[in-house]
Amino acid sequence: MRTRAALVAAAVTVLAAAGCSGDSSPLPGRPTASAGASTGAPAAPADDSCRPRASLRPAGALPAPGRMPAGSYMAEIQKRGRLVLGTSQDTLLFSSRNPFTGKVEGFDVDMGRQVAQAIFGDPDKIQIKVIGYDKRVSSVVDGSVDIVADTMTANCARWKDVNFSSIYYDAGQKVLVSKDSKATGIDDLGGRKVCAAKGSTSYDNIAKVASRPIPVDRPGFGDCLVAFQQNEVDAISTDDTILVGLAAQDPYAKVVGPRFTDEPYGMAMPKEHEDFTRFVNAVLARNRANGTWKSTYERWLGDFGAAPPPPAAEYRD
């Protein structure tokens, strides 16, 4: 009888957990109901009730590199000797494998390297772990990575499981179609197959569009481009930043349409280590001020115009 009661309690916990984590990246051991539930739902305004752009305020000045305060999560990382960054290897410009050198590099990777620089005084003390889009939340929760910088939108559903840094980049969703396509935006793609990475907010957003395109998922956006080139899908829809990177690899593709969503990127960190989130926000604040953000932008995205001002930091406390 007692075991049965315990089982029921466990089941209720699991269900409750699944309910509150309305995210496409399923947590370990939780049922994946969100993806199916979101399909075909009417376009709903994003849930901004939690102020997803607002993070935790930095606590005072940054400690000197290599001298992390005892007992902090940063000290733990310092002791281990490397920062474990979760990212992808096929998002050109943000985090992709350089085919010539075999190294993973890009805007997101540099964000992680700047955190490593602040902890160790050495940006190379970083271990890059490639994770699927659908593992970005769960990898942080189960501790297999310290931090995720992977074109990851800070939204309320994810805030329930992870902490986000302050916003370091503002993107928005557009579509990539073939050069001769007459489509001028997602609204012209009703009934057509549109690809996005499995577990990305982009995938959920496609199903919310009123014209009802058919969402198709692939493990990553590189795989979406393969599907596009093999005529398996008609278009790819995700953040304009990622699409620009894809279009750069295919002269027969173009990015069209207005941004139909706002995708503020934040780095995801474990909820239980608030000190780490505050530390990362301090690093971001310093780099916004001293021009590091601007030079990073110019290094990776400079081909698309001058650097805009960095997104202003918002804090919730």
Place this chain on the structure above:
Amino acid sequence: MSTAQLDRAAPVAADTRGGVLDRVGRLRNTSPGRLQLILAALVSLALLTGLVTGLTAAAAASGTDDLGNRAQPLLVEAETIYSALADADTTAAQAFLAGGLEPAPLTRRYEADLERATAALTSAARRTPEQGPSADAIRRLSADVTRYAGLVASARANNRQGLPIGAAYLSSASALSRESLQPQAQALLQAARGEVDDGYGAARSSWWAALLVILLIALLGALLRAQLYLSRTTRRTFNLPLVAATAVTVVLALAVGGVLIAQRAHLSEADTEGSRPVALLAEARIAALRERGDEALTLAARSGEGALEKDFDETTARLDGLLADAGEIMPAGYAGQAVRSAVTKHRAYVSAHDQVRKLDNGADYDGAVALAIGAQTSQTFTGLTDDIDSALENRKDVFSDEIGDAGRGLGPLTVLGPLLALIVCGLALAGLRARLEEYR
């Protein structure tokens, strides 16, 4: 059936049967009649024996031929298809890991793999009937190999231009190989294994052989009883033609026995010393290639240890078991030595792999890649597959030799059997006609 039909049919049947039985029955009452009966029995038994000898030898010969020239080569080809595809997948992943332009030796190896796979597919298609699961697997494999080669070619073209999309093409190709090509090759291998088992059954032709043994015993018994009867009823102790007929029958029995016993002995040698070790070693080679593939793909995914590493551990345990089994059935000789060497090299490779995992888990990704695709580890691994290959080749030769020996004598027996039986007929006729003449 209606009663009317029964009523009409019954008397007619009873009549004929009664007539024949009556006539035969009446024959038994007179001495010439009895001689006629004996003659009829001997001649029909001898003719039947001759016919069955010919059929048995023909069935065993065609079964042995089918086993040696179709079923077993099909098994070997199925294994070649599987291992070539697995190796191509691994090689492509390693070339990707190397970074930059893929190294020429790896490209050559990939191309050789693909060539091996398509050549084996073509000849496997020749050895399979047009319908059935094997033919379906071959058709799907042919179509998918073309798709696979296209994806890898796109990956290379993109890689050459420095576009990261090349990696995505490669992972699509790898997914196609692991999720479609390799399972289909495995299905073909499974079907081929079944055909080899059936092939041994057909080559043994046990039902025909049993019938032949019964007929030979019956013929010999009939000849002896006929001579006993003649020596009792006539004053001659020996009927020379019948003695000669008995001798010829004994020769036939010895020839049949000798050829069939030798054939079975060689078949069972071919099975235990050829087919079984070949199947074991083929599976071992596939397992070894799978380990290497798991390692390369784990590193290419750059996600730390995952399902593939678990698969590596399971495959290692399986390969250890396979090599132990192979060592047990091949304790001595060239193949046994090769298997023992393979066991040592496998151990060396697994410890190199453990080192690779340790480096990767310790955040030294570049070190892990360098060790995994470096010369030393590659040499150890190639040594392992070379050992398995040479043991496999050795066992294939043993199989061919034994099957060749098993087929020996079956062809002549197909002609000789009926011929000897006809001689027995003639002698029986000669022996009894002389006695029958006496009653004229």
